[in-house]
Amino acid sequence: MTWLLETETVQEGLVLRNAPPTWVIALVIVPCILAFTILFYRIGRQGVPGLVRHGLTFLRIAVLVFVALLLMDPAIQTTVKERKPTLTVVLVDVSASMDHRDDYITNPTLADQLRTSAELPPGTPIETFSRLELVKRILADEDVPFLKKLSDQNRLRLYSFGERLQGIAGLADLEATDRVTTLGRSLERILDEPEVKSSTVGGIVLITDGRNTAGPSPEEVVEVAERRKIPVHCIGVGDPRALKDIELVTVLHSSVVLVRDTVTLDLKVRHRGFPEQQITLQLLENGSVIHRQRVRLKPTEDDQAFRMLYRPMTEGRKRWTVRVQPLPGEHTDDNNSRVIEVLVKDAKIKILYVDSYPRWEYRTLKDFLTRSPETFLAQCLLLEADVGFPQEVTQGQPPLQEFPNTRQQLFYYDVILFGDVDPMSDKFSGGDPDRAHELLGWIKEFVEQGGGFGMIAGDRFSPRAYKDTPLADIIPIVIDPSEPESGGDELGFKCKLTPIGVNHPITRIDDDPKDPERNRRLWEDRNEPDGLKEMHWFSRVKKGKPGAMVLAVHESARNLHGQYPVLVSSTYGEGPVFFTAMDATWRWYWWQGPFSHHRYWGNVVRHLARARLFHGDKRFHLIANRTKYQQGDQITLTAFVKDKTFRPATKDEQEVQLEYPESSGRRETLRLRKIKDGVFEHSFHGTITGDYHAWIQPEDALSDERVSPVSFRVTVSDVERREPILDEPTLKLLSNQTGGTYVTLPKAKDLLSEVATGTVEIPRQRRFLHLRDDKSDWLRWLPVIFLALLSVEWMVRKRFRYL
Template identity: 30%
Template sequence: MFALQDALGELRPTAELRWLDLPPAWVVGLVVLPALFALAWFCYRSEPVRPGVRWTLTGLRFAALVAVAAILARPALVRSQEEVLSPEVMVLLDDSASMRRSDAYADDEAARRAIADLGLGPDASRLDVATRLLDRGFTGPLADRGWVVNTLAFDRETRPVDGTEALDARGDATHLGDAITTAVSRYRGRHPVALLVLTDGRSNGGADVLEGARVASIAGLEVHSVVVGDTRPLKNAVLELVEAPASALEGDELSFAVRVQGRGAAIGRRVEVLLEEVTEAGTRELLDSREVELEAAGRRVVLVAPPGPGDAESGERRLELTVPPLEDETLVDDNSASVAVRVSPEKVRVLYVEGYPRWEYRRLALDFLKRAEKDIEFQAWLQESSPGFPQEHGPGSKPLERLPTTREELLDAYDVVILGDVNPYRLFDDPADGEAFAAALVSFVESGGGLMFQAGEQDNPRALLGTPLEDLLPVIVDTSEDLFFELDTTKPFRPVLENASVPHEIVRLHPDPDTNRRLWEDEDGLQGVFWYSGVTRAKTSADVLLRHPNDENRFGRRPLLVAGYYPQGRTLFLALDSTWRWQWQYGPRYFERFWKSAIRWLSLGRLRSGDRRVRLETPRSRYGLDEAVPLEVRLLGPDWRPSEQESVRVEIEDESGEQRSVVLEADPGRPGTFGGEIDLDQPGTYGAWVETEGRRAASVAFEVVLPSKENADPTPDPALLAAAARLSGGTSAVVGSWRDVLAAFDEGRERREPMNSSLEDFWDRWSVLLGILALLATEWLVRKRAELL
């Protein structure tokens, strides 16, 4: 119904009598006809006949003279064909991403009534309103009035479409001026009469809209428009999800970072940001909240959900972050974000290798890890233990009789290895076993395992330099200046946070950032420590979490806690050896929270997916609606070697629960790796997962948002469209008064163009000659009867 129609109109044949040499009508009426009548009367004025006969003869003579005069005026029959071109209206339908927005229309009863009359609900998007206006409001009435409707969709580009069902509002920009000029040039040579623009009017690129309207006006086109959207001054609170965990373990706190922004009249208002858990029954439980003042630049807010189990069926926790709508807020579809976090009930399996029973080992291995039976399976290996001494272990585990030395043993039994103050090559009587252990640790981390280096006064990290394990360290140690630096152990110090406002989950001891900072840095916080291992700096790809408060080198303050990745696994370097001092004053609460957070973070490289042999990843947590989302699966076989499958299926689910799937093909250059992309047509939060043996084995979450240009200012701009209409003699209206625009498309606007014609003279016919002869013969007979011959 919206396809471009043929440029040829309807061909109509016509026949018309024309007088080729006829004088002007006033000459004929005032001169020729009176003269001919006078001549006819003069011929019979003195004849001796009755008056009736005289008038009859006069009339016949007058008719004969008129017939001769008519022949002299050259009557001709003109036969022709003409093309009747119906008036055309070019509909420009906005297909940019801002048309996905839903408006409140809080104070616009006419708009709400018009939308309801179109069969739409209050949550209809701008695109829904625009397409329904075209389908139900304009197309039928325009066709009844003889108009031809041609539809073009536009965003950054302008293109013809066959139907509104082809529109998806994914364009990353709105170039309305370009769309008008493109439509004018596309239909040049036909009979375009008007442009009808259905848009929110917010042009953010390309040619100037008013210049486009001038071009249309010069071409003789009227620009009409219906502005879709709530046209009140912008008042909008925006919540964007910045960071969210895709998966977690039971007992984990869940941290969510959002950016809350104010636009228009909302700037300066104070709002509350809520974190709620949504159950399968639809009930909501408030878990955390923060009050912020809305700013144009946005404020980053972190909310924390306490530990909790996943749903019994899906294994997920469904949470929603919300800013309650402001009074008279114009846009309410960007006030919330939903997140599904997969919760794995598996325990973290920890191997703690230590050289000697220092205080850190005693407090960590004996006081904490052995008691953490709900969350952690624990085994220790103490190098200086006596022969036959049963190694420490947690409930349900057996004491180690030997230290594992192969990759398979580590991957099958552990998720995290804590390497204390040891030299790996002195853990065994046979140096070959030390080499094997170091190689196994490297392969363990490469396959997703977590490895923590806790510094000590004897070996760690010194003994690791020049070995394969040095590559795993997230820090760089310069032997020329760091191994023998002077250390004052007489004064305690407290670490300082690298990012106190948004602390890493490992160093987030308290949900409130200010309280958390005081715990780390203030005198009434955690007990200070005396010793640390001085390292040069963190590696480029690593994240510094804690630094020394005053010890500096040419790279800045020395790092004390550094997190890194290598490449699928996670590593952590702790330059302190007396975290056990943090139990003073506060008891084990913060000491255990720190270690539990560190161990869980290290384990997520393997456990976050639920299956240690499957990993599903996407490079970023947020994508624009105009982007394809890349997905990558790393799949290992039962032997922990790369899978030889040809493809892997990934399931995708949106916030409404609708599911789709994408098949990822194997990457020939990377064994066991599968990659592909998926295009998503709705903004929101999505979950993706891989299933093995009927259960979810790996999962990831990400958000799809409107493109930045389209999201920067989505407020409708009726003034711009009204100005364009005035320039071209058109009409502009809002949703509630769209019928005013329809009324401007009246009937009788077609154009007629002659195609061909032929000329046929009337005088060159026997019938004309016979007619004149008949008149003269009749006059002769009447004269004969009147005995005038």
């Protein structure tokens, strides 16, 4: 029925065919005529009345203008115009955010307007309808749907957009299920449509909440519409006012801990609309709350950090839910919780502690390590001990008489601690430099493959004796013999924690959630009750290596590179390494009791053992490239495998067992192909949502134990539901920049009716009848008009003798 709008009109008008540009007429011709005429009559006879003089000037100007117009070839133009309807393109958003149900608590006026437009009974809860359902109620819920009626009478094209753009016949069958909104890309594709390029477009109408979650931003594309003079009209769907919400942004935690160890959970919480509100942080296991903590939000809406501490008492792979208990008025509690996985192992850390002589640091530390049988299996080796001296070990462990002399014996341990060790000692290398180099090379390999190594500085050997040895590669400090050998301070010095060291697990002596700054004061403040005792000696090292984490520095002593590093941590290969430049933490024990000393060294040992604990097995290590995927993402499993001699495996493939989510009841054996010796890889797509579990089943295993298990989750994308606020600023910008209009959903019909019924006049034919042509009725009058003007002027001049 668009033919109803197609009509023809005929218009006539006078045109100047040979007229120069307007600026030439305005700046050249007109000023010349005026100047000539005024000058001519100014120098004429005096005594003529002013009225006559002005009249003659007007007549002369009229004559000159008439002549100028004749020279410009005046003609009568007849134009035949065809009136056609413009093309209107309507895009309807079908992304998942359009399935959101707004309650409009903060915007009751808009809620009432929606009820009226959707013809809902007064008082009907507006939140019972999703955004897309309201669009359908207003534009499609009639005997003859509004958009269909509009489409029958006008040039209207309907499209849906979300993940992709596609043409549609109506709104009835649309569902808001697309995982992302490609608003910018959809506009780009519409502007490239052949019909849009070849037609006069009256407007593009967007029915959307304005969120663009994938692809180019609409601001990048709208310049094309602006350049082609295509107005973009926007119908905003949803509540434009900020929704009250609390979001648990991140949870940082250790992946593996030991039974009865303290698990530290670092939370980041964001809120809108709940200033200074008390909230409850909860830790749940199997739906039951196992720990809770009350905290208060800041008045501002900035991200806020909280710390939860929990001590698991049973082993196993724990799946915990960290949650902020929802408050009344939150628009959703979908973002209040996060699921984490922690492997709680009832394992004991195997430690080799070596020192040359029985200094006080050795005596206190070896007592702590050997007398904690519930956590550590320690073997100590004092290199200068007499033959037959009973070396200290955890009860039940065999005492050592010399340093392990095979790779298998060395790789048995999880952590190796070196005190002030003489690498040429009889009990270490037998005084053989080549043997010492070989043993230190094994330690380097041990660290590369995930073992932990720590060095406690001494005034004889460590770290200077290791400058040109394999250990120099793994120690996280630069050894420089030009530095003074040691630094002493009779008054003592305190350590100063660096920004990295403030929250590092090694330096966490105190974890009081009510006073998070107390830990720093224990290290730095001399007046803090129970503060750590001052040190009186430290090893001067040049600086930390690039990439190493300097956790603490000397409070005042410095060199050209800054304050001397005292505690330094890093990684080498897969293994963590640690260096301490002080050797008197025994003072903390003797002056303050065991708590601070044991807490500090427990932190050090657990940190160094973390890689081995995480691997779960010294020969097999299985990892996934992420812990959370969206449905359809590619998942990559990588296995690091060693043979029985702890060298990279050379076989062609490695079998891995994969257990799909419980809903599928599926389990299969994956064959990971070799990338290089010891590294195997396999990729697949996660099409089923839920929790996946994978593990290695070694060919020589004596039981069905799952070796190096790894878990990951596949979920539906939640980017559309994370913050479903109507983005009015973006939609208004699109409309204003292109000359369009922005309205809310209740005014959708009015806007669509106005845009869709627009027309355009297209010139089809033009004819010109020149005034000087023989066929022109004006021809015989031109000389008459010209002579009449000249005659009138001559007679007036004659009468007043103005010749």
